[in-house]
Amino acid sequence: MSGLTAEEIQRIPIEIHCSRLIDWLLDRRHFTIQQQQALVKIRSEITSNLTVNGKSNPWTDYSYCSSCDSIPSSLLRRLDKLRLLDYCSYLQSGETVELSSLRRQVSRISSQIQECYSRATEAEKRASEQRLLHEIKRKKLGLDGKETSSLREELINTSGSLRSQLNEIATDCAVLLPLISYFKTNYEINVLSHEKDKPLSLLEFVTENGNVSAHQYLTGETPPDATQEDDLVKVENEAVENEDIDWDIVDIENKEEESIDWGIETLDVSSENLSLEKSSVSVLECNETRQTLLNDLKELKCFALMRVYQLQGEIIDNINLTDIETGVDLITSILDRLNNEKMCHWLQLNSSPAYVERLVIDINAPLVQAERLKTSSQKARERASNLSIELNALKDKIDKWTEQCSFWREYVETEISKLYKNRPVYIING
Secondary structure (H helix, E strand, O other), rough: OOOOOHHHHHHHHHEHHHHHHHHHHOOOOOHHHHHHHHHHHHHHHHHHHHHOOOOOOOOOOHHHHOOOOOOOOOHHHHHOHHHHHHHHHHHHHHHHHHHHHHHHHHHHHHHHHHHHHHHHHHHHHHHHHHHHHHHHHHHHOOOHHHHHOHHHHHHHHHHOOHHHHHHHEEEEEHHHHHHHHHHHHHHHHHHOOOOOOOOHHHHHHHHHHHHOOOHHHHOOOOOOOOOHHHHHHHEEEEEEHHOOOOOOOOOOOOOOOOOOOOOOOOOOOOOHHHHHOOOEEEEEOOOHHHHHHHHHHHHHHHHHHHHHHHOOOOOOOOHHHHHHHHHHHHHHHHHHHHHOOHHHHHHHHHOOOOHHHHHHHHHHHHHHHHHHHHHHHHHHHHHHHHHHHHHHHHHHHHHHHHHHHHHHHHHHHHHHHHHHOOOEEEEEOO
């Protein structure tokens, strides 16, 4: 500082890092280590006195102790002599320890709150998607939700129109008769004469007879009138009532004459028994015949697509390109209607009434998941609310510590300035 006058030197501010404040005072011998140790003992006695009297405070500096009637005057006088060191000590620990720790906690909790709200928002979005998926599943099955009955009853009522839907498909198949005839003509020309199989036999049968029973297709005979399910149950119950009870008593005298039953079941797979089982099932309801019809439709479609590329506007055997393309579109429509999700479920319900329970669970699965996500969202928001309360409490603590540190800083800067002939003093953080 050579070349500066005393007045210029006096105007140069003194800057002290807050984290080095105590060391700065000790290095310049404003206080000794013995005085620092004495301050520790005084604080210990004050803390014990406050504990006995049921009082507590984050800091027990001179300003606080002077307002407590329980603190002996002798302790206050000893503390007053070390007031600068006392305030410096609290200022250093408040700025570098307490406030830093509180700010880190605020940052951490703020991040947790943001994460909770993000999880809640994501869960609500996914719950909305699941509810939409539930509505899509219902619409695919033709369930509008307007009925007051349960989902199970609504499914059963909706699937009751299966036979009429299949009959409509069979009626549409009749339009394919010219294309079938054209296929058979080409088949007979290009396939060897010894081939005995009849191509598209089931498809042709459906176009001519409609969605009749599978029994009629297998045997060529019209089955007797199918008995209603309720009547069948009634007959079975009457048969059970009139039937003698089998008490499973073995006739020992005739035991040797009976053949041994090894538990091996012999299946009768004759066409007669097979057709009887299908006497009440239509061609499009029976799994075997429906699959055969699907294969016939696919074969006819492949043939038609091939001929589309070959005809190129020609008219052959009273059929033109437009007729074939129309047939392809119709076959595609029929295949879609037979293979769509709604039809598959209806056929499954028709063949296995117990399937309705599985279908109800499948349809309601998105709703169950949506409820779980809703609960998760509520818990996340509740957690965020609790964290917000904790955050506000921490912010209150920060405000109190900041206010108190400002008081200590102002006092320390003023007292140190007095020691250096009122030079400006600044305690800086960092």
